[in-house]
Amino acid sequence: MVKPVDDQPDLSILASFSGEGGVERMVLNLVNAMAERGLHIDLLLIKTHSRHLHEIHPAVNRIDLGSRHTATSLLPLARYLKQTNPPCLLAAKDRAGRIAVIARILAAASRTRLILRLGTNLTAAFAHKPGWRLFLRRLPIRLLYPRIDRIIAVSEGVRADTLTVSGVTPEKVVVVRNPVVTPQLLEAAEAPSPHPWLGDPKNPVILGVGRLTVQKDFPTLLRAFADLRARRPCRLIILGDGRQREKLQAMSDELGISEVLALPGFTANPYAYMKRADLFVLSSRWEGSPNALTEAMALGTAVVSTDCPSGPNELLDGGRIAPLVPMGDWQALSKAMQRMLDQPPDPTLLCESVREYNAQQSADHYLEIMGLASV
Template sequence: MPDRARPIAVFVSFSGHGGVERMVVNLIRGLVALGRQVDLVLVRTEGPHLERLPRQVNRVHLGTRHTFAAVPALARYLRRYRPAALLAVKDRAGRAAVLARWLAGTDTRILMRLGTNVSTAMAGKTAGARWLRFWPIRWLYPRIDRILAVSAGVADDTARIAGIARTGIQVIPNPVITPELPGLAAAPCDHAWFRPGQPPVIVGAGRLQRQKDFPTLIRAFAQVRKGRPCRLVILGEGNGRAQLQALSAELGIAADLDLIGFRANPYPFLARADLFVLSSRWEGSPNVLTEALALGTPVVATDCPSGPHELLDGGRYGALVPVGDAQAMAQAMAETLDHPLPPEMLKAAVAEYTQAKSADRYLEVLEAGVTGKPG
């Protein structure tokens, strides 16, 4: 029987507006709704998502800004509080947790959530850089009691890198769809392009950086715009803004592109879009694509590792196009604008990605009393 007298610990570094932080808070909210006490063990403590934590969550500040520097403090926490299990969020936290358990001399079960396709993220790096990234994984991951991946693609990739059995890695969908989502999406949209009678609006979202490959989306949009009036809105901020602005001017579409920056509530834009496009080079399981589907918005996505192929069931719920192929993306965008799938069909595609269902599956694993290691 699970020991419900002891808390579940979630070990993570909060450092901004990222999707990981948002998923962690969604998960904790779901665990609390299921009646579990949660200790949120923090390295960094910045970020607006912390404001959404339930009041009863115990925040444990380790007093450091770097994950590996937190190992001694985490070991002291494990010795003192003896949590029922510790869920480490992301690679560095997982490796630090293994070292802290060894230092603490406890038998704490360690589970780790992974959300990135590491092989693709490291593609193009030097052999030395890849070795420095992969060697600690191969050494430490077999010492983790259970690895939880956000998609089958992430699970397959992790098993290959770490040299562990794929059966030791469990896939659990992200807790993306919260009870608040419909209300947030129904909030007023302050952008004139989304008013009735305006041309169709295509939306992209994410940090303005290489991974998201917005240059390909802008080039595809320029092709679509040649055949019909339409506009493109990209939500997000990052160091690629100047490059994207220069590209839009070069292609002559600057008047129909708006880089509107980060929005705390992006859902009125997603819900009112005629089309959402994910142009990423790689993902783990793209939350914004899941949210667009949950709001009934038609989508087009790159068939990147990992996640879109699983979310869209191989193209059943939205077109999949090769990474970096602006022409194929433009064709899929035009066809989807002409023949969008029914909203209820799109919503059904992501029915397993609710906060409640995801938290229930996480709790089952956290309380399972795993025997043996994934290797």
């Protein structure tokens, strides 16, 4: 465990680093952007299983709470709040936010302002839960969210959903765009080509990125790709690991596309793929604000997305910038993919449309909301 330094932090951030997912990357970008401003930050870690931890700014004070689950971090967090009494605690996820509310009560740390960053459309994420489990998920939100000082939603869709699910007052929930675009992202995109398929004009490459889970709905992408492949040459690369790998491999055999599908697994630099792909496709059933879609647009790559809750509709301006298709509709997705390959949009338009997702600008908004802009 890293010992807290004697000086009280300007800000404490509670986060779980359990992998290389979008939340971990956004926390990393946000922490580093704030640390570059000279803020004294305590990063309270629930889990420490992520390569991203090696990229954290050296000035950030990392504190391992000694817990491997959010629920069991309650007492260590309460002890920290009682001993340190920081002016502000930012919780990076829904569960972390709920635990932080209880910990603040136990620690009697009334001076500490509690801010929650919420990156998920809760209604969509809970939709597949049975009735009793749905009730158990919603009840703590209704009870605990009103005790949070401010909630930062990553999209207008997440904000609207949060108001419905939690019952908090509208002025408590504000929207701040994710800190997606960084100089490091743009630099990483210029790395040498990571795959032999990239850069072949006769066989355009379609790219998907994300955990191989139900949420990302890659089966719909496979069906759409198989339909498109019957009409024109193309190849598909899906980056990521997850429980559905075997299912996707078996499905590709059934669809007859296994020779033109690559599943390289997780890569620390998906941006070199994004920069060189002919088309990026988001086939998700739900998101908060899809980082991979934002990253692809920031690199000027043509995109297609499902109109899932929440985020793609805002990013693509209701379909004005790039096509939005109904969730699970592989036929509509296939047609949209063909249209983007035949008539790709202006890369400059794509880049300009995600200017708000700059990490420095996002950090400025966070600090203003937390009352730390002058620190």
